[in-house]
Amino acid sequence: MRFVFLGPPGTGKGSLAWLCEQRVGLKHISTGEMFRQEIARNTPLGRRVQRYVMNGRLVPNALVVKVMVSRLTPDILAKGFVLDGFPRTQGQAAGLDRALAKYLAPLDAAVYIDSPERLLVRRLTGRRVCSRCGANYHLRTMRPKRPGRCDHCQGRLIIRKDDEVETIKKRLAIDRKAAKPLLAYYRRRGGLARVNGTGHIETVFVRLMRLFRQRGWLTSSRTANTARRGNDRAQNRRRN
Numbered sequence: 001m002r003f004v005f006l007g008p009p010g011t012g013k014g015s016l017a018w019l020c021e022q023r024v025g026l027k028h029i030s031t032g033e034m035f036r037q038e039i040a041r042n043t044p045l046g047r048r049v050q051r052y053v054m055n056g057r058l059v060p061n062a063l064v065v066k067v068m069v070s071r072l073t074p075d076i077l078a079k080g081f082v083l084d085g086f087p088r089t090q091g092q093a094a095g096l097d098r099a100l101a102k103y104l105a106p107l108d109a110a111v112y113i114d115s116p117e118r119l120l121v122r123r124l125t126g127r128r129v130c131s132r133c134g135a136n137y138h139l140r141t142m143r144p145k146r147p148g149r150c151d152h153c154q155g156r157l158i159i160r161k162d163d164e165v166e167t168i169k170k171r172l173a174i175d176r177k178a179a180k181p182l183l184a185y186y187r188r189r190g191g192l193a194r195v196n197g198t199g200h201i202e203t204v205f206v207r208l209m210r211l212f213r214q215r216g217w218l219t220s221s222r223t224a225n226t227a228r229r230g231n232d233r234a235q236n237r238r239r240n
């Protein structure tokens with residue numbers, strides 16, 4: 001099955017997509033994470049996208065679509081995937097549909113994870129990331145064992161440049177503007193669904209699995225293994 005998760009930054013798309021990979025076997029692909037890795041490795045792509053990512057601005061459609069489509073290998077198309085943070089504009093959504101049509105592997109659904117803005121700001125301002133290994137934490141919901149230090153590598157926890165308050169506000173405003181035509185695109189196209197993104201991530205995940213089953217997007221055998229798992233939660237620290 002092939003899904004995209006839509007919704008503003010901080011709504012939990014990344015955590016939900018990661019849980020889908022761990023528990024349902026769908027490949028999780030995040031454009032934001034992909035770009036941050038390219039920047040950290042100082043690759044030609046990383047250098048091209050750096051100024052956009054650092055300032056919370058959108059990377060141009062043509063470049064994002066090209067990079068994303070190149071990651072959709074035959075294996076991933078067959079296994080099923082969840083795209084997180086892509087598409088963000090109507091142009092990207094249309095580009096994705098065109099590419100998937102060529103592979104005869106159309107998208108099954110676009111799931112919008114809905115959360116009120118005050119919750120998004122609270123989530124994003126509390127986010128911390130390890131300066132060494134990139135693991136994610138949150139001051140309220142995913143605290144490290146030792147304040148300011150990563151549980152995995154003891155690296156120093158920092159605020160991501162694009163999680164600073166002013167940049168967050170800019171990212172949310174940019175996202176709001178792009179979201180309307182994007183949602184209208186999927187409404188016209190069909191296959192748009194909404195999930196309430198408030199509450200603990202496990203609660204939201206249960207809602208998501210209920211939706212998947214109700215719509216017949218995933219069989220009950222594939223979603224049977226989706227109950228809460230303690231070690232998932234520990235590993236979940238690595239995701240936002």
Ligand code: AMP
Binds near residue numbers: 032054089
């Ligand atoms: P995220 O982690 O999804 O919030 O993405 C971090 C940053 O990467 C964004 O603020 C953008 O600069 C860039 N980015 C990620 N995905 C996209 C996309 N689909 N289109 C354009 N820019 C993107």
